[in-house]
Amino acid sequence: MDRSEFSDHVALNRTAWDSWADEYVAAGRRAWGGDQPQWGIYGTPEAEVGLIDPFDGGDVIELGCGTAYVSAWLARRGGQPVGIDNSEAQLATAASFQKEFDLRFPLIHGDAERLPFADESFDFAISEYGAAIWCDPYRWLPEAARVLRPGGRLAFLGNSVLMTLCVLDDNEPANDQLQRPQFGMHRYESSDVPGIDFHVEFHISHGDRIRLLRTCGFEVENLIELQPPIDADETRYPFVNLDWARQWPIEEAWIVRKTG
Numbered sequence: 183m184d185r186s187e188f189s190d191h192v193a194l195n196r197t198a199w200d201s202w203a204d205e206y207v208a209a210g211r212r213a214w215g216g217d218q219p220q221w222g223i224y225g226t227p228e229a230e231v232g233l234i235d236p237f238d239g240g241d242v243i244e245l246g247c248g249t250a251y252v253s254a255w256l257a258r259r260g261g262q263p264v265g266i267d268n269s270e271a272q273l274a275t276a277a278s279f280q281k282e283f284d285l286r287f288p289l290i291h292g293d294a295e296r297l298p299f300a301d302e303s304f305d306f307a308i309s310e311y312g313a314a315i316w317c318d319p320y321r322w323l324p325e326a327a328r329v330l331r332p333g334g335r336l337a338f339l340g341n342s343v344l345m346t347l348c349v350l351d352d353n354e355p356a357n358d359q360l361q362r363p364q365f366g367m368h369r370y371e372s373s374d375v376p377g378i379d380f381h382v383e384f385h386i387s388h389g390d391r392i393r394l395l396r397t398c399g400f401e402v403e404n405l406i407e408l409q410p411p412i413d414a415d416e417t418r419y420p421f422v423n424l425d426w427a428r429q430w431p432i433e434e435a436w437i438v439r440k441t442g
């Protein structure tokens with residue numbers, strides 16, 4: 183395929199996620215059935231992360247909800263979630279879990295960079311590896327700010343800046359060498375990694391992130407660098423191992439509040 187066909191990251195990522203959806207059913211079911219939220223690659227318990235500490239109910243939007251287990255957790259904590267996702271296949275899995283676990287909320291097929299909601303519609307927005315890494319931050323963060331009510335919070339979690347700089351092009355476990363520059367961080371296309379569909383992720387530096395958040399009208403309340411729990415096992419993700427993740431943050435979570 184000609185590289186010029188890869189300019190529309192939303193369409194490209196939809197194709198990728200439609201093809202990966204089946205691989206996420208088992209983990210989605212486990213998470214829907216879990217009584218305590220766990221976050222990220224190593225399933226760090228909410229008690230150690232505090233990503234939804236500030237959540238106290240209300241209207242919730244999950245941006246890139248995938249199988250929508252985060253929305254399910256928040257519904258059980260008194261929220262009224264809406265999940266939006268770019269992949270119909272992922273939403274089909276989410277809908278099947280709604281039946282299986284008898285817990286229903288709206289699931290919308292759409293793009294978190296162009297939200298089909300009025301201004302100030304939600305009290306809380308969240309993204310675990312959804313819009314947080316698959317959408318352009320210069321598009322999705324202003325949208326998240328627009329649909330939040332004043333005082334509303336956005337919590338999002340994805341790969342850390344350090345992980346993004348260290349991850350190897352061939353998807354082998356990261357080592358202690360930086361692989362790419364920090365200056366200019368933004369759009370990352372998957373290269374020719376065997377077995378992985380072409381896709382586009384977005385990662386920006388902390389300085390750029392803070393400036394962008396402030397421009398959108400957010401104040402930063404917390405930046406949490408995740409550590410695997412004591413009893414963590416290796417995961418199926420090949421690009422990192424526990425030895426690395428115990429020394430450096432593999433993931434980071436931001437909690438920000440819309441001012442005004």
Ligand SMILES: C[S@@+](CC[C@H](N)C(=O)[O-])C[C@H]1O[C@@H](n2cnc3c(N)ncnc32)[C@H](O)[C@@H]1O
Binds near residue numbers: 192196206247292
């Ligand atoms: C790793 S899943 C994360 C969701 C959830 N935490 C889970 O594990 O099921 C990433 C999701 O982001 C969605 N996504 C990617 N680009 C998107 C966009 N532009 N708008 C909305 N969702 C998007 C994908 O379709 C996918 O379902």
